[in-house]
Structures are given as structure tokens and as C-alpha cells.
Amino acid sequence: MRRKTVLVTGGAGFIGGHLVERLLQNYRVVVLDNLSTGKMTNLPDHPHLDFIFGDVSQEADILTIFENYQFSYVYHLAAVASVAASIEEPLVTHQTNMDGTIHILNAAKEQASTLQKFVFASSAAVYGSEPTLPKHETSAIAPITPYGIDKYAAESYVLAYSRLFGLKSSAARFFNVYGPRQNPQSPYSGVLSILTDCINRKIMGNEASFQLYGDGSQVRDFVYVEDIVAGLILLAESEESQAEVFNIASGERHSLLEVIAMYELIAGEKLSLTQREERAGDIHQSYADITKIEKIGYRTSHTLKMGLRKYHEYSSKAYV
Ligand code: NAD
Ligand code: UD1
Secondary structure, three states: OOOOEEEEEOOOOHHHHHHHHHHOOOOEEEEEEOOOOOOHHHOOOOOOEEEEEOOOOOHHHHHHHHHHOOOOEEEEOOOOOOHHHHHHOHHHHHHHHHHHHHHHHHHHHOOOOOOOEEEEEEEHHHHOOOOOOOEOOOOOOOOOOHHHHHHHHHHHHHHHHHHHHOOOEEEEEEOEEEOOOOOOOOOOOOHHHHHHHHHHHHHOOOOOEEEEEOOOOOEEOEEEHHHHHHHHHHHHHOOOOOOEEEEEOOOOOEEHHHHHHHHHHHHOOOOEEEEEOOOOOOOOEOOEOOHHHHHOOOOOOOOHHHHHHHHHHHHHHHHO
16 A cells, blocks of 8 residues: 655654654655754655755745655654753744744645644643643743743644644643753753663763752652653544644653652662753743543653653663
8 A cells, every 4th residue: 555645844853763663664754854863863864755945934945845755644853842942043043933833834834625634842841830730731820931932833823724724733841851862962862861861971981970959848749751652643633632732741740859769769860960950941841631631542651761761772772
């Protein structure tokens, strides 16, 4: 049978690479990426994968792709994913995160009659630091950064295009995603990629100290990247997800100190911690209610302990 074709923007990134790997089991996949943070090494060499170097903020790049392919699904993940970068360069970020989304939506709506779903990668950042917990999809929206503001505007556009033009769509608000191939290089990288890097450097006999911002009592909902991928595919394939927004998280909550202790036990390595001032704007507690996505069939397959074990196993091999 002929494979359906799927577009993944940002497919060469951390989450995108995992999604593409999974989609290639059933689909022909087209990746659009400008490799600003993504890497070709995040993508497998596969006969059903087409990589297109292009920029979502350039209308011409998008139009060419939609002229050349008829898509069954679009997963729009391309974004400046760093909150810090969005604060330093709000306009540049906006061109990708907002304008880029509108370009993709405009092209996708021309295929609305055959497109089965447009899935958008939004973020828990839309909730900001408003303190009511856990975060439900109906919780107050109070983004505190250009990144969060653009994510909320973009997800609103996606749902508006469903109402206005009949584009079938869903938006997913990811909480703290972690797993293999997450890049630890910036101080604003996901904390678990930084912890993983510190642990592996120590295992290799190098000096490594983890900078703990605040007292470690901050609470997060860490979700393993494969669970994000499963959630995204569920949203694409479910009819009940139409024109709705969903949290994707683990539903578990842990303080940073608990996570560090768990990781040390798994890796058999004690970390040296250097305590620093709490980061400006750091959210003290962030965790999700995932009842809405569970009602349409989502189940987390990784507890934090399982996810950390898998991540450690993968990354300790990658360091050798
Ligand atoms: P990532 O930086 O690894 O992936 C983003 C990808 O988009 C990269 O491959 C990058 O090269 C590409 N890209 C950036 N600008 C582009 C442009 N103008 N045109 C084409 N491609 C472009 O980040 P990630 O963690 O894999 O994030 C994927 C998506 O998930 C993003 O939309 C991000 O905002 C969202 N998200 C991530 C997290 C997380 O914890 N990692 C949490 C919430 C939401
Ligand atoms: C994460 C997302 C962000 C989103 C927010 C919404 C990442 C990288 N960022 O931010 O896009 O807006 O959720 O809830 O996933 N920390 C340390 N030492 C370090 C690094 C971090 O102590 O070296 C602390 C941070 O101060 C923070 C916690 O660890 O309290 C988690 O940090 P981080 O992984 O950067 O994610 P969030 O700040 O939760």
C-alpha cells in the first residue's frame, strides 16, 4: 500500500528527531528544518525520508513544499525553543514562532480537504507563573516571556484556522521534556540534559559540578520524549482531539532535589552541587493535570525512574 505523507517542521531537532523515527515505521516523512539548533545526526538515513533545508519564516520555502507534496498530517515543531533566546531576541524569535506558524497554516489550509490533522507544539510556558496547580487546559493563561506569548498566540491561530477554514487541528502543551539527544550545551538547556552531562563527565573522571539555582525545592513535571511522541501521534489520529488543546506531561511531580537523588542512585555517581541564586522569573512549581488527554487514550509509559534509566543507559554509551 502507498504510504501517506507527513510533514514534520523542526524534524531535525531533539523532539522532532524522535517523532520522525517513529513516523517512519508507517509513513513517508518530509522534514523541513533550517538546522539552527537541529542536526542531521538526529535523523535516520531512511528511504522514506526527504529532508528539505528551509526556513518556516520564508513564505517561498513553505509554498514550494506544499506545491510538491500532498500531506496527510502536519506536525509543526519548528521553533526557537529557548526561552532565554526569546528574551534576548524577541523579534527574531517572533519571525519563526509566530510568522512561521502563520505561513505554515496558510499553506496547510489550501490542503484542508485532504489534510487529516495539523498538530502544533505549544508549551506549558503559556501558563506562566500564575500559582494555581495543577495546570488544567482551562487554567489561567499568563505567559511571562516572548516565547510563551508567541506560543499562546500561535496555538490560538491554529484553533482559529479550524473554525475559519475547516482545518483539522490540535495543539499540545508540553511540560518539561527530556531524553536522548537533548542538547546540554547552553546554561538554558533542559535541566536533565545538564545533569546527564555532569554525571557522564564525572563517570569519565572529569571535574563536573552541577549549578543548582535556588534551594532545589522547585517542582516540575518531567515527561520522557517517547511519551511526547506517543501523545502527538494520538492527537493526530484521534477525532476527539479536533480543534482542542491538550497538556502532554507525565502527571508525576518531583522537586529538583528528588530528581537529583534519583539520578545519582541510577547512575551510581554522586554529584557535586554548587548552589546559586534562584533564577529571575523561575517558576516555583509547574505540573500538569493530564486527565483531558488520558480521556482520549493517552497513557504515560515512563515513570521518571524508567525514563532516567533509559536516558542514562543511552547517554553513557554515547560518551564512550
Ligand atoms: P529543538 O531546538 O531541538 O528543535 C527545534 C527545531 O526547529 C530545530 O531542529 C531547529 O533547527 C528548527 N528550527 C528553528 N527555527 C526554524 C526555522 N525558522 N525554520 C525551520 N526550522 C527551524 O527543540 P525541541 O526541544 O525539540 O522543541 C521542539 C518543539 O517543542 C518546539 O516547538 C518547542 O518550542 C516545543 N517545546 C519543547 C519543550 C521542551 O521541553 N523541549 C517544551 C515545550 C515545548
Ligand atoms: C521549561 C522549559 C521552558 C518552558 C517552561 C514552562 C526547557 C529547557 N525549558 O523551563 O521552555 O517555558 O518549562 O514550564 O525545557 N536548573 C538548575 N540548574 C541548571 C539548569 C536548571 O538548577 O543547570 C533549574 C532551573 O532553575 C529550574 C529547573 O531546574 O528551576 C528546571 O529548569 P529548565 O530545565 O531550564 O526548565 P524550566 O525552567 O522549567
